[in-house]
Amino acid sequence: MLTGLHIAVIGGDARQLEVIRKLIELDAKLSLIGFDQLDHGFTGASKEQMDEVDFSTVDSIVIPVSGTNLQGQVETIFSNEKILLTEDILKKTPEHCVVYSGISNSYLDSIVSSTNRKLVKLFERDxxxxxxxxxxxxxxxxxxxxxxxxxxxxxxxxxxxxxxxxxxxxxxxxxxxxxxxxxxxxxxxxxxxxxxxxxxxxxxxxxxxxxxxxxxxxxxxxxxxxxxxxxxxxxxxxxxxxxxxxxxxxxxxxxxxxxxxxxxxGLPGIVAPKTAGQIIANVLSQLLGESLEDRKGNE
Known part of the structure; x- marks a missing residue:
């Protein structure tokens, strides 16, 4: 279970919905950013704007498998708003905050490195x-x-x-x-x-x-x-x-x-978003659980 874990889920496509469902099932607290046009809500998750989130309490940030572009923009199909993940946002997070993405680029590597946060690239996992x-x-x-x-x-x-x-x-x-x-x-x-x-x-x-x-x-x-x-x-x-x-x-x-x-x-997200999302959700929930156990062990 992920009880007590505050996770910011930022942007994404239909795959991200499976991630959200899994994390809610595991009792995580979710802030959903870039989902204002999503028709249905999720019990246990709140739709928020980037400037409404208290990032000082965010334990993990989940962005789409595509990561960010070179200007820091996070892609989402559920909002027309331009969503940016910046160095200033990461600085507000606790030191143990982990960013989860599918892939990375020079921009994302740079802001994670400069803020001394950890980045997990899911698509590098076998x-x-x-x-x-x-x-x-x-x-x-x-x-x-x-x-x-x-x-x-x-x-x-x-x-x-x-x-x-x-x-x-x-x-x-x-x-x-x-x-x-x-x-x-x-x-x-x-x-x-x-x-x-x-x-x-x-x-x-x-x-x-x-x-x-x-x-x-x-x-x-x-x-x-x-x-x-x-x-x-x-x-x-x-x-x-x-x-x-x-x-x-x-x-x-x-x-x-x-x-x-x-x-x-990105064919998985096009031809089988539910299955592709479940693949990501299962691995991500396992990693988040391990991270939570490590933190408890170090307290």
Missing amino acids: DVAIYNAIPTVEGTIMMVIQHTDITIHNANIAVLGLGRVGMTVARTFAALGAKVRVGARRTEHIARIFDMGLTPFHLSELKNNVTDIDVCINTIPHPILSANVISKMPAHTLIIDLASKPGGTDFRYAEKRGIKALLAP
């Missing part, structure tokens, strides 16, 4: 990333069906990267009957791809492995699908870039070439 790979793959399947005129079965599909998402993507498309080749750099990943019964290739040979593909699915958050690579693809190739913004694709050149390239980060 358990969250692996659970999240499931709705990500389902959304990718949906996009391939919507944007191609062929079946997945017998299609030539290249998956770039064998991380936590790449592995699930490759395995699932192979199970649907696609002919899957997977590009990686690390020798152990090349070996794992071979062990999975798929066709491995080293990313240094990427240009030679896209000349006959129908779909290219990128999971690598670095420039990988350059103009040189895209120029070797058939005109009908569909590119789906699952990497975090700005992705790893030269979208300008893809458009010039007439190749459809789609940037699709």
